[in-house]
Amino acid sequence: MTKIAAAAFFAAKLAYETDPSDLATARAGGNPPLVIDTRSDAAWAQGRIPGAVHIPNADLQDRIGAVATSLDQEIVVYCWGPGCNGSTRAALALATLGYTSVRELIGGFEYWAREGLAVVTDDGRTRQQPDPLTAPAA
Structure with missing residues (x-):
């Protein structure tokens, strides 16, 4: 692997x-991305990123036009975590549809919650202490 190939690979990961x-x-x-949760209804009810839009992968192609304002809108997709490829499937589907600024949330919902960021459930908003293996302890 050349330095140029390695640099291109890591630049693409960050993009x-x-x-x-x-x-x-x-x-x-001031201009937050559209955040899409691609998981099931049961997963959504269990917890989600505040302000995320719930569009399971099976519905993504039919419903994205109702929430995305343009093909160049910044969109972040997520699923459960590192063991789930639902966000990868969603990102591929959106890119295939022509959306040009799609990113995948690495770590998914699991690492969002483990880092102590706010979570919404059907019972309300919560926040857990950061897991010291994923974020500095307070």
Whole structure:
């Protein structure tokens, strides 16, 4: 592998992925991305990122036009976590449909919650202490 190939690979990863901390920072800014939860109804009810839009993968193609304002809108997709490829499938589907600014949340909902970021369930909003293996302890 050449230095150029390695640099291109890592640049592409950063262009098409984001992590929970960077997503939280982007959401706190003036122009937050559209965040889409691709999981099942049961998973959505169990917990989700506040402000996320629930569109399971099976419905994505039919429903994305109702929530995305343009093909160049910044979109972040997520599923459960590193053991789930639902967000990868969603990102591929959106890119195939022509959306040009799609990113996958690495770590998914699992790492969002483990980093101590706010979570919404059907019972309300919560936040757990950060897991010291994923974020600095307070």
